[in-house]
Amino acid sequence: MKKLIELKNITKSFDEQIILDDFNLYINENEFITLVGPSGCGKTTLLRIIGGFENTDEGHVVFDNQDITKLAPNDRQINTVFQKYALFPHLNVYDNIAFGLRLKKRDEQEINELVKWSLKLVNLSNYEQRDIDRLSGGQQQRVAIARAIVNKPKVLLLDEPLGALDLKLRQNMQYELKELQKKLHITFVFVTHDQEEALSMSDTVVVMNNGQIQQIGTPEDIYNEPKNRFVANFIGESNIIPGKYLGNKLVEFENAIFECVDTNFKENELCDVVIRPEDFDVVNLENAKIKGIVTDKVFKGVHYELCLDVNNKEYIIHTYEDAQIGSTIGLNVDAFEIHLMKVNSLENA
Ligand SMILES: Nc1ncnc2c1ncn2[C@@H]1O[C@H](COP(=O)(O)OP(=O)(O)OP(=O)(O)O)[C@@H](O)[C@H]1O
Ligand SMILES: [Mg+2]
Structure with missing residues (x-):
């Protein structure tokens, strides 16, 4: 297995409060890795640092052996599905997904192919012209995922993508996301505070508390051999x-x-x-x-x-x-x- 992302000695404070404390982690190619921990433990902050939306106070983010600590989000081969979907309400499904590609000045023919490809992957073919506010929560979530995979990133960061869905839909989407990851052959860095979700979806689980790693392991390791009381x-x-x-x-x-x-x-x-x-x-x-x-x-x-x-x-x-x-x-x-x-x-x- 090849290391794709390395987080080296990452420290981050907000208002003099340490949020991430000398944090070290590597993420392999094609791995489904999940960060799990209580609210406020630093999961979103860590994801934002990987995505390039937040600076570090200290430490380095390495991608494919290159230091990308200072690289802008758009220049990283990493895409994010945010905790809140952040879709454009005034654009339809097609235009939401095409948005980033148009900014990159890709030609419309290619955009059309990519949008169709990504909608098919999230089972939303035929929804191209639908307004965002006429979609269910689960469908909006799929559009957010389609928008994130449309330019074929090497890594997808997903910040509690299923948090707003009811239990049944959530379970379906867990299964679909796992299938999607296998089909795309890319790395998923998934964040949740639901331990069951973490155990059922991941190759590797990282349990965090107070900005520190408490344990890293397979779901079985974490469940059967917890390292500490937390x-x-x-x-x-x-x-x-x-x-x-x-x-x-x-x-x-x-x-x-x-x-x-x-x-x-x-x-x-x-x-x-x-x-x-x-x-x-x-x-x-x-x-x-x-x-x-x-x-x-x-x-x-x-x-x-x-x-x-x-x-x-x-x-x-x-x-x-x-x-x-x-x-x-x-x-x-x-x-x-x-x-x-x-x-x-x-x-x-
Ligand atoms: N821009 C910011 N300015 C100040 N404090 C911040 C900022 N962003 C996050 N924090 C603080 O950093 C801590 C970690 O926040 P973070 O959003 O990473 O937690 P989280 O693990 O994602 O929590 P949740 O499960 O609730 O989403 C919190 O105490 C939060 O209040
Ligand atoms: Mg969060």
Whole structure:
């Protein structure tokens, strides 16, 4: 895989507040990479720096081994779909998409071919003459994407492109965007604060908080092996329980000893034990290593979500079986469902 974009030691402040702090990241050719993190963590700012709409205080943006830090947006082989679509309301679909090409003085014949090509890719052929305000939210989104791909950039930056759509449409568009990326063979840098969207669409997920990277990895890595408390909490629900590594793939928590698969801990080192809600097994009380009192429950369609009180700590578990509020239930966990985190990883959270 070839590195296409490198962000090197990027620092950016607004009003003396540091928004990006010595940020380093590389993005490969043809990669679908997603930046995910809470509101205000710097995602849009980072995208604007890659697109050339924002300067850096320090650091460099490198594209295909060339320093493009000072290059104007129009001179970059990068296009953006903004958080708000920013379509021209007084122009129809065709003219919206043709706009940038006309500025570049491309001839009308070529523009016509390109506009038709891009509309076909977003499934909007036959909408050329439609006014923007007579399109649904999802259709406007497609026009914004068509406008961004029409001059065949090497990189498409997408800033929460699906944020305004309802759930069903959002899921369809997630699928379509993924297909589009495969067809176009270009790099997508996608921004969302929806962790599920990040996991389902990406080759690589970058979890950000406070202008810093908390973890980079495949969706599976990020979900199964969160590096710290922030990632474990942000990406899906987690139970984080204080424990002690005993050595020899054994860990103690809730006054019981469990087998685990982690080994990079010293004997008797304190650790945080992460267990996903769906990874507990509900078992008979006599066989249970953990016992909890059901304090709340919600039916979620396929499963029940139960809140439990376990030794004065709140657990969240998912189970297919109903349980009465106030009853005591027993839990076990398999070794490979137990993930240990370093306690000092708290510092970043
Ligand atoms: N032009 C600006 N002037 C001053 N502060 C700014 C400017 N642009 C962004 N900020 C601040 O920088 C921080 C990061 O903003 P940014 O838009 O990058 O966040 P974000 O991660 O995209 O958030 P969201 O998920 O809400 O879109 C915020 O605190 C924001 O208020
Ligand atoms: Mg943003």
